[in-house]
Amino acid sequence: MTTPPVSAPSFKAPKGTYDLLPPESAEHLAVREALAAPVRRAGYGYAETPGFEQAELFARGVGESTDIVTKEMYTLTTKGGDRLALRPEGTASVLRAALEASLHKAGNLPVKLWYSGSYYRYERPQKGRYRHFAQVGAEAIGAEDPALDAELIVLAVDGYRSLGLTGFRLLLNSLGDRECRPAYRTVLQDFLRGLDLDDETRKRIEINPLRVLDDKRDAVRARLGAAPLMRDHLCRACRDYHAEVRELLTAAGVPFEDDPRLVRGLDYYTRTTFEFVHDGLGAQSAIGGGGRYDGLSEMIGGPALPSVGWALGVDRTVLALRAEGVDLDVPAATEVYAVPLGEQARRTLFGLVTELRRAGVAADLAYGGKGMKNAMKSANRSGARYALLAGERDLAEGVVQLKDLESGEQTAVPLAAAREEVRARIGSPS
Numbered sequence: 363m364t365t366p367p368v369s370a371p372s373f374k375a376p377k378g379t380y381d382l383l384p385p386e387s388a389e390h391l392a393v394r395e396a397l398a399a400p401v402r403r404a405g406y407g408y409a410e411t412p413g414f415e416q417a418e419l420f421a422r423g424v425g426e427s428t429d430i431v432t433k434e435m436y437t438l439t440t441k442g443g444d445r446l447a448l449r450p451e452g453t454a455s456v457l458r459a460a461l462e463a464s465l466h467k468a469g470n471l472p473v474k475l476w477y478s479g480s481y482y483r484y485e486r487p488q489k490g491r492y493r494h495f496a497q498v499g500a501e502a503i504g505a506e507d508p509a510l511d512a513e514l515i516v517l518a519v520d521g522y523r524s525l526g527l528t529g530f531r532l533l534l535n536s537l538g539d540r541e542c543r544p545a546y547r548t549v550l551q552d553f554l555r556g557l558d559l560d561d562e563t564r565k566r567i568e569i570n571p572l573r574v575l576d577d578k579r580d581a582v583r584a585r586l587g588a589a590p591l592m593r594d595h596l597c598r599a600c601r602d603y604h605a606e607v608r609e610l611l612t613a614a615g616v617p618f619e620d621d622p623r624l625v626r627g628l629d630y631y632t633r634t635t636f637e638f639v640h641d642g643l644g645a646q647s648a649i650g651g652g653g654r655y656d657g658l659s660e661m662i663g664g665p666a667l668p669s670v671g672w673a674l675g676v677d678r679t680v681l682a683l684r685a686e687g688v689d690l691d692v693p694a695a696t697e698v699y700a701v702p703l704g705e706q707a708r709r710t711l712f713g714l715v716t717e718l719r720r721a722g723v724a725a726d727l728a729y730g731g732k733g734m735k736n737a738m739k740s741a742n743r744s745g746a747r748y749a750l751l752a753g754e755r756d757l758a759e760g761v762v763q764l765k766d767l768e769s770g771e772q773t774a775v776p777l778a779a780a781r782e783e784v785r786a787r788i789g790s791p792s
Contacts (some may be wrong), residue, residue, distance in 0.1 A: 378484075378492055378494070385692075389680060393676050393690075396521055396525045397498040397521040397676070398476060398478060398498050399521065400520040400524070401474075408477065409459060409475040410479070411456060411477070412449075413479075413480070414448050414449060419454050419662060420451075422661050422662050423658050435447045435484070448481075449482065451481060452479070452481065454630075454658070456501050457667075460503055461662070466504050466667055471505050473501075474501075474503075476499065478499070478676075479496070480494055481497055488646065489646065490645075490678055492677065495676075496676035498521075500672055502670050506668035508603050508634075509606075514671065515636060526683070526690075527640075527683060527688065529640055529686050531619055531639050531640075532616065532636060533639060534607075534635075535592070535593070535622060535635045535636070536592065536593065536604040536635065537592055538633065539597070539600055541599065543632075546592050547572075550572070551568070553588075553589055554567045554571055557585045575589065576625040576626065591623070603633055624636075626653065630657065632656045632657060633654040636653060640678075643681055649678040650675055651673070652672025654668070654670040656669065694747070695745060696726045697725065698718060698725040698746055698747070700725065700727045700750040700751075701728045702753075703751070704754050706754060707753055714750065714762070714777075726744055728741070741767060747787075748764060748767060750762050750765075751765060757777070760776060760778070762775055762777055
């Protein structure tokens with residue numbers, strides 16, 4: 363009798379997306395938790411927003427002339443006629459939520475929020491650039507203070523360092539404010555109009571010329587060598603503000619590189635702008651970034667609320683860790699694996715496994731009536747350090763067998779003391 367061919371699954375993950383499954387998912391989760399830990403210690407509260415918003419929110423905040431809005435947003439129209447978009451970034455959504463809940467009126471500014479989730483952009487898929495990606499973000503809303511800008515940068519650096527990442531660089535720039543940027547915009551437009559550029563790029567010159575400086579195409583970048591720089595047109599207030607950010611970072615032991623051409627891909631940035639890059643990732647070298655966005659609240663219909671924030675890419679950070687050969691110390695999914703032999707043992711060990719889990723021990727059980735050989739194979743595959751074995755004779759004697767799966771040593775332990783013995787061996791907290 364011939365074995366029927368195994369059919370392929372009917373559905374696959376959409377192009378440019380990915381599934382996170384064990385054991386890889388544990389690495390991504392560990393990165394999220396490490397990046398979030400410093401901001402939580404700094405008083406940032408967790409925020410969660412819908413996966414989709416009104417498309418106009420991003421058109422106003424991110425910018426009509428950005429690639430994100432013109433080419434990369436996933437949009438849809440509801441049956442009621444509302445135009446929605448899957449969120450391509452987190453800042454506009456979090457600020458919208460804070461305004462809607464009137465958090466800025468509670469009298470304790472800045473409002474500090476952090477978040478983590480999936481974001482969506484329609485891009486050409488390549489390594490390090492997906493249509494669905496994960497970020498950890500943090501926003502400080504309602505205060506204009508260079509110490510706040512420096513705080514967020516330091517917190518991001520601390521998150522990266524806690525993971526053991528060392529090969530990243532911090533690029534820093536100032537984009538000025540509403541006082542000095544208009545004059546720079548005029549100078550930049552005059553320069554760009556004199557270049558031989560395609561029609562789409564020339565349209566950007568009139569809408570937001572800074573977008574042209576952010577163009578990644580070699581043909582465009584080759585023409586920008588003599589472009590005027592914002593740093594040469596900063597007003598005194600912006601120069602002083604940027605100088606203090608730099609001083610605070612230096613005092614905190616955070617090295618940075620001044621990059622006068624750093625713009626980033628969003629329209630809402632003012633003054634402090636920064637990006638974290640890792641040279642081990644090739645073309646997609648950015649692993650995170652952010653900046654100050656003092657006018658965004660007004661752009662989306664709120665009051666004047668100077669703010670600053672960042673978003674750090676979880677996927678890119680994982681790739682950076684792999685590029686450096688950093689192995690994360692991810693907790694074992696299973697520390698103890700119970701192997702019952704017989705119905706009575708199954709019931710007894712089920713109860714013991716439940717007790718262990720409640721005591722903080724990662725424990726699992728051989729389900730499905732497996733024999734000893736297959737059950738021990740499952741125990742070894744689980745990654746557990748110890749196995750608990752019990753048969754009718756063990757239960758009659760009031761013991762279970764505790765086996766060290768690394769050394770092979772096996773010890774009979776009184777059933778009543780098994781939970782505490784396991785906890786003592788693996789060092790589980792009380």
